[in-house]
Amino acid sequence: MNIVEWSSLGFRERQEVTARATAAAGPEVTASVTRTMAAVEAEGDAAVLAATARFDGVDLDTLAVSPQQVQDAVRRLTPELRGAITEAAGRIRTFHAAGAVPDYAVETAPGVRCERVMRPIERVGLYVPAGSAPLPSTALMLGVPAQLAGCPHIVLITPPDPSGQADDAVLAAAAECGITEIFLGGGAQAIAALAYGTETVPACDKIFGPGNAWVTEAKRQVSTAEGGPGIDLPAGPSEVVVIADSGADPEFVAADLLSQAEHGPDSQVLLLTDDRPLAEAVVEQVETQVEQLPRAEIARKALASSRVVRTATLDEAFEVSNAYAPEHLILALRDAHARLADVRRAGSVFLGDWAPETLGDYCSGTNHVLPTAGAARYTGGVNVASFQVAMTVQTVTEQGLQAAGPCAVELSEAEHLHAHQRAVTRRLDRAARPPGDGGRP
Numbered sequence: 035m036n037i038v039e040w041s042s043l044g045f046r047e048r049q050e051v052t053a054r055a056t057a058a059a060g061p062e063v064t065a066s067v068t069r070t071m072a073a074v075e076a077e078g079d080a081a082v083l084a085a086t087a088r089f090d091g092v093d094l095d096t097l098a099v100s101p102q103q104v105q106d107a108v109r110r111l112t113p114e115l116r117g118a119i120t121e122a123a124g125r126i127r128t129f130h131a132a133g134a135v136p137d138y139a140v141e142t143a144p145g146v147r148c149e150r151v152m153r154p155i156e157r158v159g160l161y162v163p164a165g166s167a168p169l170p171s172t173a174l175m176l177g178v179p180a181q182l183a184g185c186p187h188i189v190l191i192t193p194p195d196p197s198g199q200a201d202d203a204v205l206a207a208a209a210e211c212g213i214t215e216i217f218l219g220g221g222a223q224a225i226a227a228l229a230y231g232t233e234t235v236p237a238c239d240k241i242f243g244p245g246n247a248w249v250t251e252a253k254r255q256v257s258t259a260e261g262g263p264g265i266d267l268p269a270g271p272s273e274v275v276v277i278a279d280s281g282a283d284p285e286f287v288a289a290d291l292l293s294q295a296e297h298g299p300d301s302q303v304l305l306l307t308d309d310r311p312l313a314e315a316v317v318e319q320v321e322t323q324v325e326q327l328p329r330a331e332i333a334r335k336a337l338a339s340s341r342v343v344r345t346a347t348l349d350e351a352f353e354v355s356n357a358y359a360p361e362h363l364i365l366a367l368r369d370a371h372a373r374l375a376d377v378r379r380a381g382s383v384f385l386g387d388w389a390p391e392t393l394g395d396y397c398s399g400t401n402h403v404l405p406t407a408g409a410a411r412y413t414g415g416v417n418v419a420s421f422q423v424a425m426t427v428q429t430v431t432e433q434g435l436q437a438a439g440p441c442a443v444e445l446s447e448a449e450h451l452h453a454h455q456r457a458v459t460r461r462l463d464r465a466a467r468p469p470g471d472g473g474r475p
Contacts, residue, residue, distance in 0.1 A: 035305075035320055035337055037313050040345045040354065051341050052358050054273070054302055054407055067222045067251045074226035079233045085223035092198045097227070097234045099200055099216040107205035115203060119170065122397035123210045126178045129399030134182060134418040145434025149427040157187040157236060158421055159228030159263070160213075161243030164193045164220065168201035175401050175416065176242050177211025183421035188213045189238055191228060193220025221245075225252035229263050237263075242416065244269035244403060246298075266416055268409045272297040273304075274391055275360040275380075277351045277373075278316070280309040282366035283387055287312075288319030290364055291340070292333055293392050295324075299335030304358070305342045306351035313342050352376040359410040362391045381410045432465050 038051055073081040079097060087093050108116065139149040160176040163169050173190065180188045190213050192204050200218060208216055217235050219227055225245075231237030241253060241263050250270050257265040274294040278287050291303040307313050324333050345351040352373070355363060359379035367373055370385040377383055381404030382394050395402045403416040430438070439458045446455035 035317050035340055035342050037310070037317065037342045037344060040343050040350065051343065052304070052354065054271070063247050063251050067248055067255060070222040071226045071229075071252060071255055074223055074232065075230045078231075079235075082219050082223045082227050082232060082235070085221070086194065086219060089221055089223075090193060092194050092196065094194060094198055094218060097217045097219060097232070099205065099218060101214065103199070104205045104209050104214075104216065107200070107202035108209055110202050111206055116206065118397070119174070119203070119207050119210055122171070123174050123178055123207075125397055125399040126174055126401070127182065130179045130182055130401070130418050135422070135424070143434060143437040145431035145436075146438050147429040147434075149429075151425050151427060152419070152422045153425060154184040154186065155239050155421055155423060156185070157189060157238045158185050159238030159241045160188065160190045161224055161228065161241065161245060161249065162190060162192040162204055162208075163243070163245050163249070164195070164201050164204065165246060168192075168195075168204050170201065170203035170207040171396050171402065172243060173204050173207035173213075174211065175403050177208060177213055179401070179416060179418045180242075180421045181211050181213075182418045185421050187215065187236065187238075189215045189217070189228065189236055191217045191219045191224045191235065193224070194218045222248045222252035225249060225256060229256035229259075240264040240266070240421075242266040242403065242420070247300075266403060266420055267405050267413050268407055269403055270406045271300040271302065272362075273302045273360055273406055274362040274364065275304045275306060275355050275358060276364040276366055277348065277355060278305060278307045278309070278312055278366040279348060279368060280307075280312055281368050282307075282312055284312060284315035284319045285323075286387055286390070287316045287364075287366055288323050290366075290391055291316070291320060292323055292327065293390065294362065295333040295336035295340065296327060296329040297332075297336070299332055300339075301336040303336065303340040304360070306345055306354055307342075308345050308348050308351060310344055313344050317342055348373075349376070355380070359405075359408045361404045361406045361410065362394070364389070364391055379410050381405050381415050435461055436465060 043051065070085055082097060083094055135152055137151045139147060141147050158180050162173045190208050192200050195201060225241060227235040228238045228241050253265045256262045272294050276287055276290055287305065291305060294301050294303050305316055324330050327333055345354060356378045361381040363377060363380040364384045365373055366387055382400055384391055384394060394400050401415045401417060405413050439462050442458045443455055
């Protein structure tokens with residue numbers, strides 16, 4: 035990682051320094067996903083099984099995971115891992131339950147009562163990756179809020195391992211969330227199965243979960259198709275920004291950068307600091323620590339497109355971070371909580387030296403399915419409301435119509451929508467008649 039002096043860069047150079055390692059899917063990915071989606075839509079299970087054999091090298095007899103397989107998987111886990119899954123689920127449940135959006139009602143005029151009521155999405159599809167590493171934590175991050183939202187049908191799909199089985203910890207996490215509809219499948223073919231449905235996999239109303247370029251492109255395609263499902267958010271390659279001052283611990287900062295770099299070669303990590311000696315110490319620590327990692331080769335590839343940026347001030351560092359809108363933001367600052375007010379765009383923020391991003395990935399309670407690629411400019415991470423739809427309701431009495439109706443009459447006249455207008459004026463006319471005159475109710 036090279037140290038870049040922000041003040042010495044021009045406009046275009048600054049854009050290049052903060053450019054993500056990956057942009058939109060290339061034509062090859064788009065074309066490949068389109069073919070896979072069309073095959074699954076036309077051929078169902080057969081196409082998913084064929085794609086699994088082709089891409090994962092596994093010949094499956096069925097896509098379904100049986101209840102017995104789930105029970106066996108849970109029994110195979112160590113007591114420590116079973117306990118960690120339960121412990122993490124408890125914290126995630128506590129945090130998300132507190133943030134659930136309540137119904138509310140308000141009288142906007144005498145006799146006009148307006149409400150918003152939340153309803154669970156009928157059937158949600160959870161994609162849990164298991165490419166270079168299985169992610170039981172993702173099953174918890176998606177399964178817990180779906181369960182809290184009260185979704186009647188929660189469908190989970192996850193890639194098989196080389197033996198044709200789902201990862202034991204992923205199945206245990208699903209069981210912790212009460213999920214019983216579990217299937218095998220990865221990549222674009224899994225997203226297609228959730229979107230279109232097959233003989234085995236039910237079609238879902240909304241699809242959740244992170245993934246590689248093929249998964250992300252598949253989610254994009256199905257969400258823009260007529261009648262297609264909704265999706266949670268753009269959840270592509272992982273990224274973290276660390277803003278650090280001179281008092282930060284270089285060992286901790288380097289460890290935080292590497293924790294995201296090891297996700298994949300297209301991950302990106304950025305350090306922003308106003309202190310040159312701290313920047314140099316972090317670079318040295320990164321070079322030392324990466325050699326000790328089992329996934330060192332993956333991390334090195336991610337580091338190739340990552341940067342250490344020295345800004346003139348910490349205020350400037352916040353300006354850079356807000357423009358970048360990171361998925362994860364760590365404030366390794368002496369006054370971290372006070373500087374939270376300067377954060378305008380980030381998926382999840384970690385304050386101080388003792389808050390590693392890893393806790394957010396697993397068990398602090400917040401969700402790790404977060405916006406990437408700058409999407410934190412306009413959306414946040416997954417929560418209970420992500421699994422619900424909000425319906426508005428209005429109750430209007432005769433008095434309420436007389437109070438609010440004239441307003442609607444004026445506005446509909448301005449828009450030349452006279453059928454709209456007469457739906458109100460006919461009622462106003464009826465209300466003006468004496469009781470018993472003209473069949474007034």
